[in-house]
Amino acid sequence: MKNFLPAIFRPKAPRAPLKFVRGRFDAASTNPDNARHWSSAEFLSADAEASSDVRRILRTRARYEINNNSYARGIVLTLANDSVGTGPRLQLLSDDEPLNRSVETDFHN
Template sequence: MLKRLSGIIEHAWRGGASRSSSASGRSTRQPFFSRLRAKYDAANTTLDNMKHWSRADGLSAAAANSPDVRRTLRNRSRYEVANNSYLPNSLRTLDSTFEHQWFWDGHEHVDPAKEANAQKIRLSNHTTTLAIEFARQGRDWETELKQRAKELELMHQLGLSLDSNFVDTDVHEDKDDHDDQEQTVQQAT
């Protein structure tokens, strides 16, 4: 299997004989080194490898690569991952304690009055949430609500009016009003 894998990797790095560059003689996918030389050291017993393992208390490359050793290492790594014994207790629950959200840039509506009225209707009909509406503007709803609470508290401390009667919150456009204005302009001329 390792020979097959190394053959696949070598073929991928060479890129095939038909793709060679005429200027350099190399394939367009081939890097500056001649080919990828990556091997599993314990699988191939070379003279250097045999010398190395012979000095290690009678162990050999074949013994280190035996199914029993691989099974032991695999089981040990699975145990470590399952029990997180290498992590402090404070870091074991990081995934559940950290929440994140993505915010993209908001887009300005062509007619802000119509958008404000539509937003008011969506919120009153419960077809949207503040999180969704603030996200459309590229803002975090929790941050904005905390800021609004600070503003309202300061307005109350300063004795400023919290009454919004002076602001027309029901924004709508009537064609009849526009037609009436045109008729009065025509009558005046």
């Protein structure tokens, strides 16, 4: 034990000074390559930006894409089917299993 205690209290070697990493956000910089991309960016909120004219244009373009783009149609149908499904389904959980099946079958037909 005598040899162990001095090792615990031995002074540590001095550390090298910390180096600071200079970082930046690419999206915060405007340069000739992205100036055109950011030219339409505004400080308005989504609610303030979505006037009735803007909503009408977006609705028209979305309908056009759904009608003329099979990928867009598939995405919309998938979202609708996963969110809404095919309609309500009944599942009874009473103690009488034959009654449960009978009522569920009558409901579905």
